[in-house]
Amino acid sequence: MASCDEEGCKVAINGKCINNLPLDTCPHYNFDEPNSNELNSQTIESDLINETELPPIDKVVNKFLEDVVDVYSGKALELYDVNQISLSGVTKLIMLAGMPDAGKTTLILSLMHLFQTQPFFSDFIFAGSKTLLDFEEKAHPSKIDSDNDEPETNRTPDIPPQFLHIKLQNTKSLKTGNVLFTDISGEKFRAIKDSTETAKKFKLALRADSFVLFFDTKRVTSFEERASSKTSALGILRSLTEAQTLLPHTKIQIVFSRWDLFSNDEDEALHNEFISLLKNDIEKLLKGNYNLSYFEVAARPSIGEYEFGYGIEDLLKAWFESDMSVKINEPLRKSVELDSSRQFLNYRFVQ
Amino acid sequence: MIQQLPKWYRIAAIADLKEEVLEKRSAAITNVATGKDYPLIYNCIRLFIGLPIKDNDFNEKLVAAIINTDIMFVDENVELEKRILAGAIVHESLQNAVVSTNIALSVNSAIFGINQETFINIDIIQTVLDYLGKAAQNARQPVARVLTPIKYTAPKEVDITDENYAVSFTSLATNFRQLLINFENSNNSLIRRLGVMEEESNIHWWLFRSFSSIAHKNASELSSIEAPIIFGLELSNLITLYPPPQNCSAFLEKMLSNVNPAGDNSSIKTYLDYAFDHEYGSELNDDIEKWGNLVPLHTAFSKIIENGSKDGWTNLFENSSAVKASDTFTPIEFAIQIFNERVLLNFNR
Numbered sequence: 001m002a003s004c005d006e007e008g009c010k011v012a013i014n015g016k017c018i019n020n021l022p023l024d025t026c027p028h029y030n031f032d033e034p035n036s037n038e039l040n041s042q043t044i045e046s047d048l049i050n051e052t053e054l055p056p057i058d059k060v061v062n063k064f065l066e067d068v069v070d071v072y073s074g075k076a077l078e079l080y081d082v083n084q085i086s087l088s089g090v091t092k093l094i095m096l097a098g099m100p101d102a103g104k105t106t107l108i109l110s111l112m113h114l115f116q117t118q119p120f121f122s123d124f125i126f127a128g129s130k131t132l133l134d135f136e137e138k139a140h141p142s143k144i145d146s147d148n149d150e151p152e153t154n155r156t157p158d159i160p161p162q163f164l165h166i167k168l169q170n171t172k173s174l175k176t177g178n179v180l181f182t183d184i185s186g187e188k189f190r191a192i193k194d195s196t197e198t199a200k201k202f203k204l205a206l207r208a209d210s211f212v213l214f215f216d217t218k219r220v221t222s223f224e225e226r227a228s229s230k231t232s233a234l235g236i237l238r239s240l241t242e243a244q245t246l247l248p249h250t251k252i253q254i255v256f257s258r259w260d261l262f263s264n265d266e267d268e269a270l271h272n273e274f275i276s277l278l279k280n281d282i283e284k285l286l287k288g289n290y291n292l293s294y295f296e297v298a299a300r301p302s303i304g305e306y307e308f309g310y311g312i313e314d315l316l317k318a319w320f321e322s323d324m325s326v327k328i329n330e331p332l333r334k335s336v337e338l339d340s341s342r343q344f345l346n347y348r349f350v351q
Numbered sequence: 352m353i354q355q356l357p358k359w360y361r362i363a364a365i366a367d368l369k370e371e372v373l374e375k376r377s378a379a380i381t382n383v384a385t386g387k388d389y390p391l392i393y394n395c396i397r398l399f400i401g402l403p404i405k406d407n408d409f410n411e412k413l414v415a416a417i418i419n420t421d422i423m424f425v426d427e428n429v430e431l432e433k434r435i436l437a438g439a440i441v442h443e444s445l446q447n448a449v450v451s452t453n454i455a456l457s458v459n460s461a462i463f464g465i466n467q468e469t470f471i472n473i474d475i476i477q478t479v480l481d482y483l484g485k486a487a488q489n490a491r492q493p494v495a496r497v498l499t500p501i502k503y504t505a506p507k508e509v510d511i512t513d514e515n516y517a518v519s520f521t522s523l524a525t526n527f528r529q530l531l532i533n534f535e536n537s538n539n540s541l542i543r544r545l546g547v548m549e550e551e552s553n554i555h556w557w558l559f560r561s562f563s564s565i566a567h568k569n570a571s572e573l574s575s576i577e578a579p580i581i582f583g584l585e586l587s588n589l590i591t592l593y594p595p596p597q598n599c600s601a602f603l604e605k606m607l608s609n610v611n612p613a614g615d616n617s618s619i620k621t622y623l624d625y626a627f628d629h630e631y632g633s634e635l636n637d638d639i640e641k642w643g644n645l646v647p648l649h650t651a652f653s654k655i656i657e658n659g660s661k662d663g664w665t666n667l668f669e670n671s672s673a674v675k676a677s678d679t680f681t682p683i684e685f686a687i688q689i690f691n692e693r694v695l696l697n698f699n700r
Contacts (some may be wrong), residue, residue, distance in 0.1 A: 082365040087432040093365055163365075207365055332467060332477055344551045345488065345498065349601040349608070 004028050012064045015057035053327025061264060076162035076183055079204075085165060091178040093207050094319055095250075099232045100186025103257030103299060106153045107214075107312065108164055108181045109139045112298035114309045120171055122313045124320075126318065127167040127176055134164060142300065149284030151300055159185040170320070179319070182208075193235035199243035206245055210319050211308040213237060214252045217296075220278070221271040230278050238285060251291040253318060254282060259311065260301035293318055353377040359439055359472045363431045372423060379420035380436060383413075384443035391416060392444050393645065395437035396457055399691040400476075401469055402644050402673050413437070413610060434471060442475045445482050452593055455483045456695040461645045463688045464674035466617075488595045494540040498533045501526045547589055553589045561609050565631050570627040571608055575614020576625045579682040582606045583689025584634050593698045595690075603686045606655050616679035623652050623676075635689075637696055644672050648685075651676065 004011045006028035011016035017026050077085075084089055096104040112135050124132035142151035162183045169176045182204070191296065192199045205211065213236065219229035240246035256262070262271065279294065286292055295318070298304075299310035352374045360368055367374075380527055381390065394409045396402075406412075410433075414426040426433075444454045458479045462470075472478060484683040490570065503526045507517045565581050573581060587595075607613070626632035635652040644650050651668045658664040663674035680688070 079366045083363075083368075084428070086365045087363050088428040089431050091363070091365070091431075203367070204365070207361060332473060332480065342491065342547075343553075344554075345491065345596055345598060347598050347601055349604040 003030060005030070005208065013298050014058060014062065044323070055240050063174060070129045074131060076134040076164055077180075079161055079163075082163050085094065085178050089176070091177060091180055092209045092319060093180050093182070093204075094186070094210045094212060095182045095187050095205060095208040096212050096214070097236055098186060098257075099190060099216075099229070099236075100155065102214035102216045103232075103255075103297075104186070104212075104214055105138060105156055105183060106142075107255070107257065107297060107299045107315075108183075109142065109153060110309045111312055111316070112166065113139065114312065115166070122316050123171050124168040125171055126314065127169045129167065130165045131163070136212060142164075150302070156183055156185040158185040161188075168320075177320075189236050192239050193232060193240075194239075196239055196243050199239035202240065202243070202245050204317055205250070206247065207239055207248045208246075210251045210253055211240075211246055212255055212315070214255050214257050215278070217256045220256065220275065234278075234281060236287065237282065241286065248289045251293070251318070252286065253315065254279075254294045255311075255315065256290070256294070256296050258298060259296040260298040260304040260306045262296075277296045295345055322333070353380060353439060355442075355474070356439060358379075359435050360432075361474070362471055362618070363435055374393070374400055375421040375423055376436065376439075379417040379424065380439045380443055382420045383416045384440045385447050386416070386561060388412070388416065390449055392440060392447075392450060392454065393446075393457060393642075395440040396454065396461055396645065398434055399441050399460055399471075400438040400458070400465060401434075402461060405643060410599075431471075438475045442478060444511075445479065451482070452486065452698065453695070455479050455486070456507070456594060456691070456698060457642070457645045458490070459483060460688070460691045460695050461647070463647050463691070464678050464680070471672070483594045484597045487592075487596050490592045490594065491596070492622055493547075494536075494543050495538050495563050496540045498657060499529050501529055501533075503664050526696065537697050550589065550591045554586070557585065557589060558602060558605055562608065565634065570609035571611060573610055575607075575682050576614065576622060577629065577631065578607055578610045578614075579603075579686035580626050580635070580689050582629050583686040584631070584693055587690050587693035587697055590694060590697065595694050599690060600683070603690060604683055605687060607682055610682070614682050617685075618677050618679045619648065619651055619674065620665060622675040622680075622685055623655060626652065627655050627661055637694070641699075642695065646695060647672050647674055648688055649692050 002240055004017070004025075004026070006018055009028065011017055011023070011029060017023060017029065019026065019028075023029050067173040086093075096107065098104055112129075113120075114121045115124075119125070121165060123254075138144050138154065141154055146152075163180045164183055166179045166181075167176060168179060192202055213233055215233050216229060222229075237246070247253075256275070264270075283292065294310050295315050296314065298306040299309060301308065301310060352370075356373050356377055357367070360373070383395075390406070390414055391409070394404050394406055395413070398405045398409075398413075410426075413433065414424070417424045418426075441454060441458065445451045447454075458476060462476060467473065503522055506519050562568070563570060563573060563581050563585060565585055566577070567571060570578070570582075586599060586602055586606075590599075623632075623635075626635060632652070635649060636656055637649060639646050639653060640671075641650045642649070649666075650671060654664040654667040655661060658667060670673055
């Protein structure tokens with residue numbers, strides 16, 4: 001196909017020479033050597049096309065576009081990319097929320113690791129991902145290859161929301177579905193906590209199937225930090241519910257992350273009491289309008305006897321409730337309310 | 352723009368679609384729904400509720416019909432979006448007076464036995480069911496008799512001139528014309544009232560008699576396997592105004608209460624195999640070519656007939672249906688479905 005050696009020339013796209021030269025006189029413009037098939041077809045067309053005539057520019061552009069192959073970068077998806085996935089089939093949007101360093105990214109990286117290291121996890125088989133590269137890059141600091149002394153997860157930068165994608169198949173129903181996890185910085189949630197206006201603009205939460213709010217167990221079980229930890233996370237929930245961007249169709253899952261750091265604490269009874277009070281406060285805030293559940297998770301335990309990914313299986317089951325369908329259906333009403341002046345139409349059989 | 356479209360898209364669009372896109376889609380949906388390609392609309396019902404579609408070209412036809420109005424639509428890995436569009440087409444086709452009743456009756460029949468959790472935008476199905484309820488009531492409301500008063504005064508003898516005669520005759524003719532219109536309005540109103548009374552009376556007597564004219568037996572002598580089909584067929588034959596009253600399920604329940612023992616859940620195969628062995632089964636052998644799996648029980652029975660025996664028909668049926676022959680239903684559920692399917696078929700005779 002036609003191309004140009006001149007740097008920055010977009011002749012193949014817009015048909016214009018960067019030096020404003022006629023294409024037949026431009027020294028940088030050239031046609032590739034045609035192969036034998038092309039030669040044959042050109043021979044056939046030679047009767048129709050004047051030899052001195054250049055190929056029409058729309059043909060050049062079309063040929064160029066035909067050769068373009070859409071390849072996924074493997075990086076996290078931007079908001080405008082995600083509809084490509086969600087328009088194709090049932091897609092669960094799992095919104096991971098919490099203050100910075102609460103373990104949001106670590107949880108999805110651990111989930112991915114669980115799928116990578118065994119044939120299936122829970123009732124699901126890994127069926128693909130369009131963000132594999134991003135998963136790998138994010139997981140790198142936690143791997144031996146990184147030469148880090150301890151497994152780490154880099155902080156998610158404060159940029160517009162991004163999404164990580166996994167496709168799963170249910171081993172029982174054999175249904176396949178997409179899962180999109182939000183990868184949103186803790187700073188964004190701090191801003192939401194501090195401003196109802198910001199919360200009102202956070203429309204993405206309206207579409208979330210699950211809203212997973214993280215409490216860092218290390219902070220919750222620290223006498224110095226537990227009050228601020230509670231206030232911050234509850235503030236996120238309050239802002240979003242008051243702004244009505246988090247509605248009852250979204251399941252709310254409270255995750256106590258880094259649960260391994262709790263069990264080794266000496267003041268277990270006191271911490272349990274605090275967590276119990278915290279749960280009460282959450283329930284009061286949500287007034288029984290939401291589907292609420294609690295999970296203890298140690299995604300990448302560093303101490304104790306917890307296995308890798310402790311608690312993730314329960315969370316995964318809660319996201320799907322063993323099914324890949326999106327449960328936002330209200331049940332059909334069995335009959336319409338009868339209201340007629342004719343007694344005949346008001347008849348109901350009562351046994 | 353169709354008001355509910357952004358809500359229907361919510362399941363498939365994480366990022367909100369631009370208003371311009373939604374407007375184009377709305378226009379395309381309305382064009383298809385109010386158009387004359389009725390087989391396409393019936394296939395939209397199938398796509399929307401998840402039934403197999405026989406027409407291999409359906410996808411191309413649907414995409415072509417949408418692109419005809421909305422050139423921005425790209426058919427590339429958008430299966431869920433097409434299901435949403437199909438649902439919206441079904442919803443909007445309720446505005447298409449030519450097919451609205453058929454569409455509503457078809458949806459009512461086609462959703463039989465399908466797990467509600469697999470539906471998307473279930474409010475569309477609810478709208479269809481509500482539409483049937485309202486249309487049934489409207490069909491039975493008395494028509495207001497519009498009678499325009501007639502006023503004619505003959506010219507007095509002293510005023511008689513050629514000109515006055517002409518005016519008088521013109522007035523007389525106009526009044527006669529109005530009189531005829533009044534007669535016709537009155538007649539229509541009486542016919543409607545008579546139809547309503549006749550239908551009500553027939554159903555009342557059917558309930559009161561508790562006798563099956565198909566089986567030539569008292570209702571109490573029927574078994575719980577045959578009664579649902581027989582009662583469903585009989586009640587559907589008593590319907591003369593469409594759609595049928597929403598409380599027909601109560602009439603069926605009343606009739607089934609005569610059957611002793613009442614019977615538990617039985618599978619589609621059990622109900623239909625029994626019908627195949629008995630004379631009343633022949634009533635289910637109808638021409639359903641146009642409706643296919645929108646009338647699942649008639650489709651199943653047609654497979655038994657096609658197969659010629661009670662063995663081996665279930666696979667044939669399940670390939671074209673969203674329900675299994677082994678799925679079980681109570682006698683009343685089965686009776687209602689037979690009735691619903693029959694109403695659709697009778698309405699189109």
